Amino acid sequence: MDDKSEPLQIIKKAICTALVINMRKEERAMEGQPVLWFQQIKKKFGENVVLDGVDFKVMPGEIVSLVGENGAGKSTLMNILFGMSVIRQTGGYEGTIYMDGNPLNITNPNDAIHQGIGMVHQEFMLIPGFTVEQNIKLNREPLKKNIFSRVFGHSFETIDWDAENRDAKKALKRIGIDVNPGERIEQLPVGLKQFVEISREIDKENLKVLIFDEPTAVLTETEAEKLLKCIKSFSESGIAVIFISHRLDEVMRISDKVVVLRDGILVENAAVTSLTKEKIAELMVGRKLTERTEEYPDRNIKEEDIILEFRNVSVDMPGEDLRGFSLKVRRGEIIGIGGLAGHGKMAVSNAVSGMYPSTGEVLYNGKPLDVSKTGEALRHEIAFVSEDRKGVGLLLDQSILTNIIFNNLSLKGEFLKSYGFFTQIDNKAAKKTAEQMIEDLAIRCTSAEQLAGSLSGGNQQKVCMARALIAEPKLLFVSEPTRGIDIGAKRLILDYLLKINYEKGITVVMLSSELNELREVCDRIAIVAGGRLRGILGPKESNVKYALMMSGDESVRGGEDSYEKD
Amino acid sequence: MNPKRTYKIGTEVKKWVTGNIVMLLFITICAIGIYFAAQPSSYIASEIAIRLFRNLILILSLIIPVWAGMGLNFSIVLGAMAAQAGLIVIMNFDMKGIAGLVIAFAISVPLAAGLGILTGKLFNKTKGQEMITGMILGYFAKGVYELIFMYLCGPVIPMDNPQIMLESGVGINGIITMDASLNGAVDKIWKLPLDKLLWIIFGVLTAFLVLRLVYGGVKRKQADKKCLLLLGIDLLLFIIFVYAIKSLLSFQILCMMTQVPMVTCFLVMIICGFIVFLGRTKLGSDIKAVGQSIPIAQAAGIAVNKIRIIAVVISTVIAALGQIIYLQNLGTFTTYSAHEQIGTFSIAALLVGGASIKKAGIGHAILGGVLFHLMFIVAPIAGKNIFNDAQIGEYFRVFASYAVIALALVLHAWRIHVEEKRKTGALVQIGKEAEVK
Numbered sequence A: 001m002d003d004k005s006e007p008l009q010i011i012k013k014a015i016c017t018a019l020v021i022n023m024r025k026e027e028r029a030m031e032g033q034p035v036l037w038f039q040q041i042k043k044k045f046g047e048n049v050v051l052d053g054v055d056f057k058v059m060p061g062e063i064v065s066l067v068g069e070n071g072a073g074k075s076t077l078m079n080i081l082f083g084m085s086v087i088r089q090t091g092g093y094e095g096t097i098y099m100d101g102n103p104l105n106i107t108n109p110n111d112a113i114h115q116g117i118g119m120v121h122q123e124f125m126l127i128p129g130f131t132v133e134q135n136i137k138l139n140r141e142p143l144k145k146n147i148f149s150r151v152f153g154h155s156f157e158t159i160d161w162d163a164e165n166r167d168a169k170k171a172l173k174r175i176g177i178d179v180n181p182g183e184r185i186e187q188l189p190v191g192l193k194q195f196v197e198i199s200r201e202i203d204k205e206n207l208k209v210l211i212f213d214e215p216t217a218v219l220t221e222t223e224a225e226k227l228l229k230c231i232k233s234f235s236e237s238g239i240a241v242i243f244i245s246h247r248l249d250e251v252m253r254i255s256d257k258v259v260v261l262r263d264g265i266l267v268e269n270a271a272v273t274s275l276t277k278e279k280i281a282e283l284m285v286g287r288k289l290t291e292r293t294e295e296y297p298d299r300n301i302k303e304e305d306i307i308l309e310f311r312n313v314s315v316d317m318p319g320e321d322l323r324g325f326s327l328k329v330r331r332g333e334i335i336g337i338g339g340l341a342g343h344g345k346m347a348v349s350n351a352v353s354g355m356y357p358s359t360g361e362v363l364y365n366g367k368p369l370d371v372s373k374t375g376e377a378l379r380h381e382i383a384f385v386s387e388d389r390k391g392v393g394l395l396l397d398q399s400i401l402t403n404i405i406f407n408n409l410s411l412k413g414e415f416l417k418s419y420g421f422f423t424q425i426d427n428k429a430a431k432k433t434a435e436q437m438i439e440d441l442a443i444r445c446t447s448a449e450q451l452a453g454s455l456s457g458g459n460q461q462k463v464c465m466a467r468a469l470i471a472e473p474k475l476l477f478v479s480e481p482t483r484g485i486d487i488g489a490k491r492l493i494l495d496y497l498l499k500i501n502y503e504k505g506i507t508v509v510m511l512s513s514e515l516n517e518l519r520e521v522c523d524r525i526a527i528v529a530g531g532r533l534r535g536i537l538g539p540k541e542s543n544v545k546y547a548l549m550m551s552g553d554e555s556v557r558g559g560e561d562s563y564e565k566d
Numbered sequence B: 001m002n003p004k005r006t007y008k009i010g011t012e013v014k015k016w017v018t019g020n021i022v023m024l025l026f027i028t029i030c031a032i033g034i035y036f037a038a039q040p041s042s043y044i045a046s047e048i049a050i051r052l053f054r055n056l057i058l059i060l061s062l063i064i065p066v067w068a069g070m071g072l073n074f075s076i077v078l079g080a081m082a083a084q085a086g087l088i089v090i091m092n093f094d095m096k097g098i099a100g101l102v103i104a105f106a107i108s109v110p111l112a113a114g115l116g117i118l119t120g121k122l123f124n125k126t127k128g129q130e131m132i133t134g135m136i137l138g139y140f141a142k143g144v145y146e147l148i149f150m151y152l153c154g155p156v157i158p159m160d161n162p163q164i165m166l167e168s169g170v171g172i173n174g175i176i177t178m179d180a181s182l183n184g185a186v187d188k189i190w191k192l193p194l195d196k197l198l199w200i201i202f203g204v205l206t207a208f209l210v211l212r213l214v215y216g217g218v219k220r221k222q223a224d225k226k227c228l229l230l231l232g233i234d235l236l237l238f239i240i241f242v243y244a245i246k247s248l249l250s251f252q253i254l255c256m257m258t259q260v261p262m263v264t265c266f267l268v269m270i271i272c273g274f275i276v277f278l279g280r281t282k283l284g285s286d287i288k289a290v291g292q293s294i295p296i297a298q299a300a301g302i303a304v305n306k307i308r309i310i311a312v313v314i315s316t317v318i319a320a321l322g323q324i325i326y327l328q329n330l331g332t333f334t335t336y337s338a339h340e341q342i343g344t345f346s347i348a349a350l351l352v353g354g355a356s357i358k359k360a361g362i363g364h365a366i367l368g369g370v371l372f373h374l375m376f377i378v379a380p381i382a383g384k385n386i387f388n389d390a391q392i393g394e395y396f397r398v399f400a401s402y403a404v405i406a407l408a409l410v411l412h413a414w415r416i417h418v419e420e421k422r423k424t425g426a427l428v429q430i431g432k433e434a435e436v437k
Ligand SMILES: Nc1ncnc2c1ncn2[C@@H]1O[C@H](COP(=O)(O)OP(=O)(O)OP(=O)(O)O)[C@@H](O)[C@H]1O
Pocket: A045, A050, A068, A069, A070, A071, A072, A073, A074, A075, A076, A077, A086, A090, A122, A444, A445, A453, A454, A455, A456, A457, A458, A459, A484
C-alpha cells in the first residue's frame, strides 16, 4: 500500500466503524443485541441426530427456559455452548454460536468460562474429596506470589487459603445458604451440593450467561423457591439465564421466553405470556397428554399382614437424620413417605439398605433383619432405587442391557440357562426383556446396547428404575422416582408402579418430595418432619392437613385408621 | 456405653486395618526377622541410615503421579535410565568428582523431562491404564536403551574410553565401576554422626515452632493449637533423646556408628520441601483435582492433559536425581539392569509405608523406606538362622517386594469391586443363591 492513500484509508475506516457502531446502537435500541445467538445448531452422535437446526437468541438479562422430553437434546446444546469435551470427542457440531454479535470459538470449558459463561451441570461437577471452598474456587483460586512463582510461572503461586475462605463465604452468603466452607463435598446432602455449585458459578466475576441444567430436580420446594429467587436476581443484574427444568410450574413462573425442543428440533420459541403449561407439555410431547390410564380394582390388603416393620429406628445420615422411627408396612400396599428434604425422609430406605449406620430394629416378615450386613436386604428380595442422581448406581461404561440385566444380581434365575454344572445367561431372553422395559418406560436410546453413560440424565434415571422393576422384588423402595423425568414419562413410571403392585403384588415404599405424586399412587402416606414420623394420612386428606403435618405441627395427628376411612 | 459410638469406633478400626494391611503385614515380617537375625541395633540403624538416604528420593518421586490419579508410576525407570546415560557420558569424558555428578544430572534432566513428556502423552491416550502402560513402557525403553548402549555406542556414537567400553569397541561394559572421586562423591562431602544431627534437628525444630507460636498463627487458632501440640511432642522426644544419649551405652554406639550423609540428607529434604510446597500451589491443587475426577476438573477449565504430563515429568526428573544419588552411593552399577529393579523396589517401599494407589505422602515414603530396608537388612541373616541358608533370605526379599506390589494391586481391585457392588446395590452371592432356588 502506498503512503499517500493511508490517511484516506484511515478516514474511510473511521467512517465505516462509526456507521457500524451507529447501526449496532440502532439495532440495540430496536430489538437489542442478543448476548447469545444459537444459529442453526446441528449435532449428531454417530448416526443419531440429536439437534437439528436449533436457532434462537438470548437477550441480556433474559431468562430463557429450555424444555423438552428426556433426551430431547437440552443438555447436549448446553454442552456445546460450554465446550464440554464429549462434544469434540464425538465429532463436534455444525452451526455457529454468536456472543454479542461475534462468532464464538469455544473449544474447551476454560474458553467458555473466560467468555463469561457459567454452567450448573445436570450431574454434579464438584470434586467429592475437596472442601466446599476449594470447589467454589476451583481453578480460580486466589493466589499469592512467591520466589518460585516469579521464576517458574504462575502455576507455582501458592493458594491463599484465607482469601479462598473469604470469597467462598461471600458467595455462599449471596445465595443465602448456611454451610461450613471447610466441609468436604462428599459429606453434604444432595440439596446443599446443588447450592454449592451455584455459589461457584456466581463467584465468577465477568458472568454474562448462566446455564442451569435442571437445578431444581434435586431440590425441595422451599429450596427450589430460594433458587428461583436467586435466578431472578441474577437476571435483574443483567446476566442472561438459560434454565432447563421439567417442572413446568417453575418454567411458567420464572421465564421470559420458552424454547421447546422435541427430538432435537425447535418446535416453539415464544414469550412465556403466550403459552400455558398444558400448551408447553403438548408441544414437548407432540400429542395431547392423557390422564391416568388405568384404574386398578381394590386389592386385598390386610392390616395385620405386615411385611416390614420399623421399630424405633434412628439413622445417622448427613443432612437427613432420622430419630425413633416406627412404622408398619402392610403386604401389598403402596406406602408413601413424604416430607421436606433434609427432614429425614430419605433415611428410611437407607435404614434398610444399611448404607448409613443405624440403631433400632427392622423386622422383615416378623424376623429381624441385620441391616449392617451388606446384601442382607437383597437376600430377602428387597430392591432399592436410590435418589442420588449422579451415583444412581449405574455402571456408566456398560450398556443398558448389562445394567438392567447382567449387573442386576438380585435377579432370580430367569435369565440363566443351566447345563448340568454350568449356568449361562440366556442372552436372547434377557435382551427381549430389556427391550420390553425400554419400551414400557420409554427409555430413549438407539438400542439396548447403548452405553448407559451416553444416555440423557432422565433416561439414566429410567434405566435405574427398570433395573429394580425387572428384579421383581417382594418389597421395593423407590426414592424420588420421577426426579429429572419429563412429564410424559412421569405418568409412565407412576403407572408402572401401580401395575406391578397390582399384578405382581409387590409392596412399594415410595419416598418422594412431590406430594402430588404420592397422593396419586399411594394408599397411605407417612409424613416425616424434623427427623420424626409425624403421622400417616390417606391420599385424599386435605391439603391443609398435609401442609401442617409437614411443617411439624404437633396438633395435627393422622392415625393408622385414616386408611380405612377413605 | 453408647451403642452408636462403639459401632462407629469398631468400623473405624476395621477400616484402618484393612486400609493399612500391607504395612501391618510388613511390620510383622520385620519384627520376626529382627528377632531371628539377632543383629545389634546399632548395626541395623546405621545400615538403614545409609540405605534410606540413597533410596528415598526415588521413592519420593512416585508421590506426585499418585496425586494425579495415575497410580504408581512404573515409568520412573525411564528417569533412572536418563540418569545412567548422564553418568555414562561424564565417565566417557573422564569427568571427576562432584562436578562430574552435577554435569551428569544436568545431562539427565532434559533427557528425563523429554521422556516424561512422551510418557505423559502416552498415559493421556491410555487413561485409567497408566500402571500397566508404565510397566510395558519400561520394557520397551529397556530395549531402546540396550540398543543404544550395547550396539550403537562405539560404531555410531563415537565413544572410546576403554574404562567403560567393551574391548571390542562396540557397546558399554556390563558393569561400570566409578572411580574414587565419583564413588560416594555426594555422601562424602559432609557426614555427621546421628547424635550431632539429632541435636541440630531438635534445635531447629524447637526454634521454628517457638517462632511460629510467637509470630505466626495469629489468624488461625487451630494452627496455634496444632503448633503447641507439636512443640509438646518435640520436647518430650528431646528429653528422651537426652536421657538416652547420656545413659544408654547401646544408643551411644548406635549414634557413633550411624554416619548420616548430610548433603544427601539435604537433597532429600529439598525434595520433600518441594512436594509440600507443590501441594500448596495452584499446580498442586490442579494435579489433585485431576486425580479426583478428570471430567469435573475438565469442566472447571483445568487443562487435564497438560497437568498430567507435568506430573509425569516432575516424577521422572526427580527419579533421575534419585538414581544418580543411588548409584554414586553404590559406586558401581550394572549397565543393563541397574534401572530395572528400581521401579519395583521403590513402589514396594512406598506401598509398605501405607500408601495406596490413590493416596501417598512423604510420611508413607519415609516409613516405607525404613521398613523395606529393615527387611532387606535382616532377611539374609534371619534366613540363615531359620533355614540355615542365607540364600533363602536373599530370595525372600525379592519375593517380598513383588508380593507387596501384587497384594496392593489386588487389594485395590477388591476395593473397587466392593465399591461398585455397593453402588449397584447387589452382591454376587445373592445372584447365585437365587439361581439355586
Ligand atoms: N455421549 C453420547 N453418545 C451418544 N449419544 C449421546 C451422548 N450424549 C447424549 N446422547 C444422546 O443425545 C440425546 C440427547 O441427550 P441430552 O442429554 O441432550 O438430553 P436432555 O434433553 O438433556 O434430556 P434429560 O431431560 O433427560 O436430561 C439422547 O438421546 C442421548 O442418548
